[in-house]
Amino acid sequence: MKPDFSKGLLPAVIVDDLSGDVLMVAYMDETAYQKTMETGQTWFYSRSRQELWHKGATSGNYQSVQSVFLDCDRDTLLVRVNPQGPACHTGKRSCFFYEVTGEGIKEVQKEKGKKNIFDQVITEIQN
Amino acid sequence: MKPDFSKGLLPAVIVDDLSGDVLMVAYMDETAYQKTMETGQTWFYSRSRQELWHKGATSGNYQSVQSVFLDCDRDTLLVRVNPQGPACHTGKRSCFFYEVTGEGIKEVQKEKGKKNIFDQVITEIQN
Numbered sequence: 001m002k003p004d005f006s007k008g009l010l011p012a013v014i015v016d017d018l019s020g021d022v023l024m025v026a027y028m029d030e031t032a033y034q035k036t037m038e039t040g041q042t043w044f045y046s047r048s049r050q051e052l053w054h055k056g057a058t059s060g061n062y063q064s065v066q067s068v069f070l071d072c073d074r075d076t077l078l079v080r081v082n083p084q085g086p087a088c089h090t091g092k093r094s095c096f097f098y099e100v101t102g103e104g105i106k107e108v109q110k111e112k113g114k115k116n117i118f119d120q121v122i123t124e125i126q127n
Numbered sequence: 128m129k130p131d132f133s134k135g136l137l138p139a140v141i142v143d144d145l146s147g148d149v150l151m152v153a154y155m156d157e158t159a160y161q162k163t164m165e166t167g168q169t170w171f172y173s174r175s176r177q178e179l180w181h182k183g184a185t186s187g188n189y190q191s192v193q194s195v196f197l198d199c200d201r202d203t204l205l206v207r208v209n210p211q212g213p214a215c216h217t218g219k220r221s222c223f224f225y226e227v228t229g230e231g232i233k234e235v236q237k238e239k240g241k242k243n244i245f246d247q248v249i250t251e252i253q254n
Binding site: 001002011013015019020021022024025037067068069070071072073074076078088089090092095096097098099100104105108 | 128129138140142146147148149151152164194195196197198199200201203205215216217219222223224225226227228231232235
């Protein structure tokens with residue numbers, strides 16, 4: 001069994017392994033997937049630049065892969081990472097900083113779900 | 128500001144609002160997005176059936192929308208939901224039940240990140 005690249009690029013949901021927060025979604029072709037598995041860092045295929053993209057190669061914000069999951073249809077990847085810096089090109093920790101509400105779309109002020117001391121204590125108890 | 132549907136369907140990452148786990152990724156066109164915002168339940172565009180798809184209409188496993196986020200490029204959605212049943216058509220809670228390891232791809236036995244009593248207590252303390 002392997003990811004199904006027959007239909008083209010696959011979306012990869014990048015999750016912060018510590019907090020569980022979704023950091024970004026990017027796309028992988030088979031080469032990017034293989035590079036990711038081989039190097040333990042995230043590689044994507046940039047749709048805008050149409051080229052292989054080693055996340056962090058320019059910014060230094062590499063993402064260290066902790067675990068990789070495939071969905072039931074084998075056409076979506078979920079990659080849990082330890083980020084070495086912000087995931088977003090804007091400098092924000094996560095790319096999902098716009099909240100859609102009944103009053104429109106506004107920038108999220110306080111980023112949710114950041115692992116805090118309570119969560120860390122609980123994680124310790126559980127392990 | 129609104130989601131950018133100019134390039135076609137947008138991936139929507141569906142997250143369990145309670146546990147923070149990624150449940151599934153599906154696609155929305157503008158109609159599915161509007162229906163989702165209007166009804167407070169998830170609607171998608173099924174790429175295989177090529178039709179609007181009200182999640183749960185057949186299975187009863189509706190997803191009640193708690194919050195919606197848009198990414199920096201406005202071409203990916205993140206929807207936090209309270210699921211009324213399994214997200215996956217296989218009956219599993221999450222579609223991401225295959226783990227890719229150095230020894231190949233294997234089904235995850237124990238689903239990770241399920242909200243347990245410890246997390247619930249901490250959530251109460253924080254609120």
